[in-house]
Amino acid sequence: MKTISKIVVVMFLALVPVLVSGQQKDKSTETVKYSTSIDCENCVNKIMTNLPHEKGIKDVRCDLKTKEVTVTYSKGKNNSDGIKKAIEKLGYTARVVNPAEPEKNK
Numbered sequence: 001m002k003t004i005s006k007i008v009v010v011m012f013l014a015l016v017p018v019l020v021s022g023q024q025k026d027k028s029t030e031t032v033k034y035s036t037s038i039d040c041e042n043c044v045n046k047i048m049t050n051l052p053h054e055k056g057i058k059d060v061r062c063d064l065k066t067k068e069v070t071v072t073y074s075k076g077k078n079n080s081d082g083i084k085k086a087i088e089k090l091g092y093t094a095r096v097v098n099p100a101e102p103e104k105n106k
Contacts, residue, residue: 029058031072032080037093038067046090054086068097
């Protein structure tokens, strides 16, 4: 009986690293900036209230002055197109701002 218990314990200890490594997911994040049609504090509140509930969203920042929304998300759970659609679903336009692209005069 003691031998069987020892075998079970050894098998359990051998399987623990395999089970733990299988649970680790892609933890890498990405930050994307969107030019949007927000124009008031209510718009900012709507985005800040609803967007964090989207899958994989880690952080949301709104800049009313520049009309930009910056989103940090988990790359394994969402993508920039999915977030763009979520912003549009809230009733705002959204365009990914390319950091290398110079600002255009409006």
